[in-house]
Amino acid sequence: MISQKALDKNMIIINPGKVLDNNNAHEMADTISTAQAEGYKHIILDMRELEFLSSAGVGSILSAVDVSRKKGGDIILCNASKKILHILEVLDLRDYLTIKPNEEAAKEFCITKD
């Protein structure tokens, strides 16, 4: 189940839950775009629970990255497991996406970027 928590007026953290696949990729995309529309520049995706990521799930994240970056912010992935990082590597996205080891590093990145 997708959950979210605002950290401050610029930063929000979203937890996609255990699975991000075709069944909830649309919900994820909507959650991110709603956060962007509400003015959150930095969207941290906490992947700590995520065990399965399908191509649709990746797409739901990718489609929002440009939007955040054009507003001077970013979408930052953190706490991704070895399996999830492997998916991103297979798709050549490790360098494109902003990936941090944990929530603290993700927050620090956002603050530094501001």
Next chain:
Amino acid sequence: MIVIKQKPTILFPAELTVGFLSDFYSQLDNLLQDSPGEIELDCSALDRVTSIHVSTLWQVHIMCQQASIPLRLSSVKYGLERVLRVLDLYHLLVDEGKGEVEIDGTETKYAASLQLRFKVTVEDINRALDKFRDFLMRLNLGEICAFDLETVFYEVATNIRLHGGLNKDDSVLFTASLANDRISLLFVDPGILFDPTRKASTCDQQQRNYRNLSRGLGLRMIKRMMDDISYERVNNRLNVLTLEKKFI
């Protein structure tokens, strides 16, 4: 637990504790002193194989060898066979005139397979994926290798569901089979013609416009996670997709 029959058979247990092993070796030693014609080690309880199982098996082999008594393995499941082959122990424990290995009845020699038929609904695909995961777990594959395979299953099955134009009553036949060092996945579906091997990859390492990367991600994952992909349209009616992956 040792069951002594006319032809001594030892049941190799799934759970091995320090206390058990001490008694086990002691009883095996006593058995070997009776100079039986051969010792049979029944491996039917071994579903998941750990390093303790392998080292115990090796110790039994050494003890039998030192006593000049052949050791014969029976009911070897594919997981154990595969581990022994990866460790280069299979030929030492099985070959060299020590007798044949009986492979568990549901699997054929050097091969194991799973066959499923599922409808293209989210629920059925998830159920089939769970069964495939269970099958992969029994094979003792590497974590990432198994993860690639279940991901590919999901991507192919979902692709068929979303784009195959199948009816509710149509079903997909899926087979996973192993031989030697590779696993083959076969999907047969009665959907509209779709040859994924002809779809050009949208990935261009030089390309910096990552917006385009959102398209065709599923196909890209499938192609990169598997070593070989082949497609055939049969009787102008069936899509037959075969994917192969070498064990890592």
